[in-house]
Amino acid sequence: xxxxxxxxxxxxxxxxxxxxxxxxxxxxxxxxxxxxxxxxxxxxxxxxxxxxxxxxxxxxxxxxxxxxxxxxxxxxxxxxxxxxxxxxxxxxxxxxxxxxxxxxxxxxxxxxxxxxxxxxxxxxxxxxxxxxxxxxxxxxxxxxxxxxxxxxxxxxxxxxxxxxxxxxxxxxxxxxxxxxxxxx
Numbered sequence: 001x002x003x004x005x006x007x008x009x010x011x012x013x014x015x016x017x018x019x020x021x022x023x024x025x026x027x028x029x030x031x032x033x034x035x036x037x038x039x040x041x042x043x044x045x046x047x048x049x050x051x052x053x054x055x056x057x058x059x060x061x062x063x064x065x066x067x068x069x070x071x072x073x074x075x076x077x078x079x080x081x082x083x084x085x086x087x088x089x090x091x092x093x094x095x096x097x098x099x100x101x102x103x104x105x106x107x108x109x110x111x112x113x114x115x116x117x118x119x120x121x122x123x124x125x126x127x128x129x130x131x132x133x134x135x136x137x138x139x140x141x142x143x144x145x146x147x148x149x150x151x152x153x154x155x156x157x158x159x160x161x162x163x164x165x166x167x168x169x170x171x172x173x174x175x176x177x178x179x180x181x182x183x184x
Contacts, residue, residue, distance in 0.1 A: 004122035011051025013156030056173030
């Protein structure tokens with residue numbers, strides 16, 4: 001059964017949420033894709049681009065998978081063209097059939113200082129008890145550290161405080177503004 005929630009949050013909001021989450025459960029994070037090597041992250045608040053959106057889109061910005069410490073993450077290698085299409089490179093991914101006890105995390109954030117994109121948390125394995133525990137605990141942390149909920153989106157305290165300076169983009173920077181979330 002698929003479960004998903006979204007939140008507009010600034011870096012400060014994300015730090016509070018994930019520190020609380022990491023203090024309540026023993027977890028680790030892995031990127032969905034890695035060009036260089038297999039990476040494990042103990043504290044997501046330490047990534048350099050936390051709370052930043054690079055692409056002006058709500059999806060595919062900074063994707064991670066969250067596991068309990070005692071759960072092994074499977075990786076697989078695949079071949080694909082390089083960005084300039086001049087060579088074939090090997091990439092690593094955690095999109096493997098063996099990875100089922102996890103939740104997906106697509107971090108959103110600020111884009112060009114005037115736009116904010118949602119962070120999205122989801123899973124397709126909610127019926128699994130471990131997954132349910134991860135998902136529900138993280139959702140509880142988001143709820144606790146949000147100022148309000150609008151049309152199903154949690155609005156972080158810092159994001160709400162700065163709501164006048166942001167366009168709350170739900171799809172992409174090129175989408176018509178009528179698709180944006182109105183935060184008053």
